[in-house]
């Protein structure tokens with residue numbers, strides 16, 4: 002809820018959708034599940050008795066440019082998951098979420114307030130920059 | 145202004161599955177969603193079931209999802225929703241009793257689990273003499289959380305609440321409110337339930353509880369502070385607080401007030417009933 | 423149909439009900455089997471709406487005294503209060519307030535950490551303990567939370583009491599509808615406490631919750647218990663226009679002004695000494711006089727108003743002490759009181775009358791007590807002082823809780839409940855009321871009743887208006903026989919609950935109109951234009967209304983005066 006405070010008329014308005022952090026929660030879940038399954042598949046494959054021929058074929062398969070998007074998604078997921086995870090660790094230890102205070106209508110919550118948003122944006126921006134760098138690398142390889 | 149209310153209807157005694165029914169009504173500028181629903185209930189369809197009472201946003205009865213977002217119906221103006229079709233649904237994550245009414249007994253039972261009362265060892269607690277002292281900073285430390293009306297909007301908004309064993313935002317906020325109360329001494333007694341897998345660690349800080357809270361309680365803040373508190377306790381860094389002392393007698397009178405005296409008695413005990421006539 | 427057994431049944435989970443339940447548990451050391459029956463969820467009772475504060479003598483060092491509080495209360499009541507009850511009440515209050523503090527309520531504090539108190543209308547000393555402007559809410563939640571300590575209390579949430587089971591002047595139990603399943607149950611108990619709150623929803627412009635429909639009074643009335651002093655309905659001077667949401671008296675206690683159209687602080691003409699902080703009956707009449715004489719602001723829907731200005735108090739004070747009323751005015755009216763005056767007019771606010779009880783809250787029925795707003799002890803007489811009613815709920819919750827516990831523990835066995843009256847009640851509700859197939863919409867009758875009461879039994883009353891009202895109510899009652907109940911389902915049927923409430927409201931409205939018609943004087947909140955003087959010779963007595971099928975039968979009992987004889991009431 003937000004409120005426009007003018008001298009004469011104060012008007013409250015209501016949210017039309019949920020907050021950003023809630024979407025981040027779902028993204029965190031999705032990337033988390035993806036990464037964990039990736040990790041398991043990875044461990045699984047490396048735990049197989051692989052003879053040299055099979056190993057060579059796996060290597061060529063992953064060396065093939067058609068597999069680059071897959072790796073790119075992997076990198077993206079790591080970046081987002083890592084950046085958001087860093088924010089979660091910080092906030093859950095009590096940083097950037099403000100202190101309890103006298104609530105003033107329309108009661109903007111401090112836990113998802115300015116400080117927390119700034120951290121979120123900074124970390125996500127860093128992640129996005131890294132993703133773009135990675136994208137450049139991949140494109141370079143593809144060419 | 146004409147708007148269409150699309151309302152979730154479900155009567156378990158006769159409907160197989162929920163359906164939506166539409167009502168077209170005219171509203172004024174200041175009409176709240178609750179007023180509109182009551183108009184529908186009293187004039188168009190008496191059978192609509194809603195839970196409501198105070199109509200001023202303090203009793204916590206009228207929580208529902210309005211266009212998808214949990215809100216208090218009495219606290220929301222229809223015209224401010226800026227939409228001509230208004231979707232009204234019951235709160236999610238609670239079993240539905242009928243139409244817009246959901247069952248809260250699970251939530252209240254959890255509220256009881258965190259021991260939401262002052263725990264102290266002294267006999268003063270039940271034999272009051274004078275107030276316990278409470279400094280302004282101690283007061284503002286918990287005031288925000290004490291404003292919770294337990295309307296369940298946070299529970300409905302929380303993406304984790306579909307896990308029914310999770311204590312939930314407002315219950316945990318109350319836990320924080322009581323363990324941080326300067327008068328309370330029950331941190332250890334509540335520690336295990338808060339520290340459990342279904343306690344504060346189940347929260348992943350989606351923050352929507354705080355977004356939808358109509359009272360500015362900010363449950364997400366309380367839960368993160370709980371996590372911090374538990375972490376510092378486990379690391380042995382937590383400062384142990386002592387419960388607030390009783391205020392000393394007031395010796396220094398700081399306020400000078402011009403207080404009138406009551407007039408002298410005009411009836412005395414032995415004269416009792418003498419003035420009564422029948 | 424199921425018969426449930428408990429030692430003590432408390433009907434109502436407002437301040438009075440919760441306090442009584444805690445006291446019963448505490449006093450019996452958790453041995454007594456207590457049930458709370460409430461038609462809302464337990465912590466949604468109307469008491470959460472109380473805003474301003476709770477009175478109590480805490481600062482004797484600074485000049486307050488029990489006598490002064492007593493005198494204020496008695497003078498405020500226009501000398502209709504029973505003075506022995508007031509004496510008892512005032513003396514028990516301070517420990518209640520401190521007890522609440524120990525249980526965790528966040529009273530607003532002074533800088534040194536002690537409980538702060540604010541001035542309130544009619545009190546000569548600032549003695550209202552307050553929690554911002556959400557006092558009732560804070561008290562309710564503190565009591566509800568404290569109740570969670572005890573495992574001997576079972577709360578029946580959303581159970582609607584329909585009748586009292588009384589045999590040979592002895593309380594046997596109650597019948598109630600479980601809304602979730604739609605079944606009627608009987609709860610048999612050794613003792614009972616009624617704490618169902620006021621009846622203010624009978625009026626249309628009101629500060630009350632939707633659920634305060636006076637069920638307790640009506641049910642007791644039909645069970646043969648007399649209702650006392652029902653003609654005294656308090657109108658709070660400052661209800662927010664047009665919703666009726668309360669703007670607390672605390673706003674004036676903190677220093678707010680009432681202004682008319684000319685920007686004049688008109689209270690100087692009516693109560694030169696106390697100004698805005700005169701008792702509510704006086705301020706309400708003053709506002710209405712201003713409006714009637716054309717010095718109010720006009721509204722097309724007839725809800726003319728005056729201004730309540732708190733902008734000079736400063737942002738800090740408003741944000742800290744009056745935060746909810748700021749929220750209400752922004753949210754409901756788009757007005758921020760930090761900058762702008764609030765539109766207000768008098769609204770029905772408190773039922774001074776209620777179930778007839780003695781000084782200790784006991785009704786004439788053995789084993790049945792009444793506490794809180796539903797009872798009329800009478801402490802408030804003809805006009806309640808602000809902050810005295812949450813106080814009453816606390817004190818009388820404790821007193822009745824303890825008395826009922828003692829009584830219940832002394833009764834060795836349950837006596838049998840009258841089965842035929844349970845069956846009759848079940849038949850009445852589910853066959854007669856639920857089966858109604860007439861042509862009238864019950865909610866329209868309710869609307870008409872409420873408008874009628876506002877117009878004809880309001881702040882200023884005359885004989886002709888009251889007579890007309892009484893006739894109109896009879897008429898509505900007749901039409902009520904011909905209603906249609908649309909929802910035939912048993913599950914959470916708010917339709918039938920609504921209808922039962924309307925039935926109660928009609929009965930009470932009739933009592934109010936008849937009692938008011940009979941009292942040919944002006945006293946406290948009851949103001950008769952045709953009899954503008956107080957008449958101590960003939961009317962220093964309480965009205966008792968008894969149920970008869972033809973309408974209320976009135977009787978009178980004397981006021982207990984032990985300290986001060988009535989004098990002229992001037993502020």
Ligand SMILES: Cc1cc2nc3c(=O)[nH]c(=O)nc-3n(C[C@H](O)[C@H](O)[C@H](O)COP(=O)(O)OP(=O)(O)OC[C@H]3O[C@@H](n4cnc5c(N)ncnc54)[C@H](O)[C@@H]3O)c2cc1C
Nearest residue numbers: 434435436437438461469474475583619637794795809812
């Ligand atoms: C807006 C407002 C502000 C106020 N501010 C103040 C203030 O500042 N200071 C002050 O001292 N007083 C104030 N009052 C008055 C005070 O709040 C009430 O008098 C007091 O709260 C009444 O409490 P109660 O426990 O008697 O009843 P309530 O709180 O009204 O509780 C009634 C209970 O009975 C139950 N019930 C009712 N009917 C049935 C039924 N048929 N079956 C089962 N259960 C039933 C309800 O569910 C509810 O739980 C205010 C009142 C209003 C309207």
Ligand code: FES
Nearest residue numbers: 198199204206218
């Ligand atoms: S009706 Fe009480 S919160 Fe909406």
